[in-house]
Amino acid sequence: MMMKITVCIGSSCHLKGSREVVEGLQKLIADNGLKDKIELAGTFCLGQCQTGVNVLVGDERYSVTPETVTSFFEKDVLPKLG
């Protein structure tokens, strides 16, 4: 089954580094050869600006920063792929 990762690109998350998070995830997905397993999408404000950058894995929300994107991917994304 395809996994969907959605990154908030609203104003507040943008200022907190959505672009770096998106680029980080794009690279990680490509490097791990997971392009056909993970769909990466954007969303506007999720109403949780305090914890940005907000990232959804399926319906579950995570707080990610440009610095934590790799550990987030290893800890919260890869295991879910099974």
Added chain:
Amino acid sequence: MTTKNELCADIGYLSINHAGENLCGDHVEKVETDDSLVIVLADGLGSGVKASILSTLTSKIISTMIAAGLKLEDCVETIAATLPVCSVRGVAYSTFTIIRIVENKRAEIIQYDNPKVILLRDGENVEYPVERLEIGGKRITKADIQLKEGDIFIAMSDGVEHAGVGIIYNFGWKRSDIIEFMKTFIPVGFTAKTLTKILLDECDRLYDGKPGDDATVCTVKIRSRMPVNLMFGPPAKREDNDIMMSQFFEKDGKRIICGGTTSTIAANYLKKQLIPKLEYLDPEVPPMAEIEGVDLVTEGVITISRVLEYAKDYLKDNDKYEKWSCGRDGASRIARMLFEDATDVNFFVGRAVNPAHQNPDLPITFNIKMRLVEELSDCLGKMGKKVNVTYF
């Protein structure tokens, strides 16, 4: 100018100063009344302070008097009687070009010296007939032209024709050279301001960056009206959502929606999908989104801040033109739609406060948002757009 038909005038003017001078000896004044628009380009004798005073007085006096409906003879005589006489040369002297556009239907061009105004119609030069008059001992030419959509009038001071004298050309570039040069840019559809900048940049180049005279260009482009509607922010009261949306969507013209929450509300209202993109076409401008039936959907405050930056620059030297004129990001697209396409801009501004944004660390608070709208509408007004702001 109140709309009397579908046409309107897009005006742009700029000057470059005589090398080493801080003040420009040329001056452009623009006055609008209910049924007419008067533009005066005056070139004061010499350069520097004295020339600047002469041309400012001349253009101010003429534009005010013509706009008030006074006779041309009276205006010219007033000028002759008012201008201070130059102690060196013993004359009071400022040449002028008056372009008066009446009801967006016809243009009167009145000139005292100054290079003859160029008229480009359907991409070709038109040598229109002029009537010669003598008023107060001054030889004046007068022309009356029926306007057509796409007409481009280029008024200039003689510093434009003299560009390159002794450097690249022996006698400056001729009127016909200027016409040929400008003709190549007409099919692109540049605004009056951009055409002006293109011509002046070429003059500056011909002068080798050291203009031997003040040079001023004023371009008037006759075009049809195009309203652009921009919605920014959700309404203060949730129950006003439908009123705001219905007013926005019933307007004629192009539509831009800025802000994530605002676009979500709009998509719900239209019962269409909101599709955010993930493409960063400019690293600092957030990605756009799509809603069927809306010309452009972007993020709010950060994008609009960038548009405002472009607007301020456009009104000054237009140095960032290359950035926004071909950029594919949200801010560049909004800039093109507002600065180039629009003749009328209608803002629909929601006053909702996003609690998550009221953090002093974030440059996107409510006050900043309101200030952005005020400054941007002010800039667009200065560009000659008819701006209307409605708050919800």
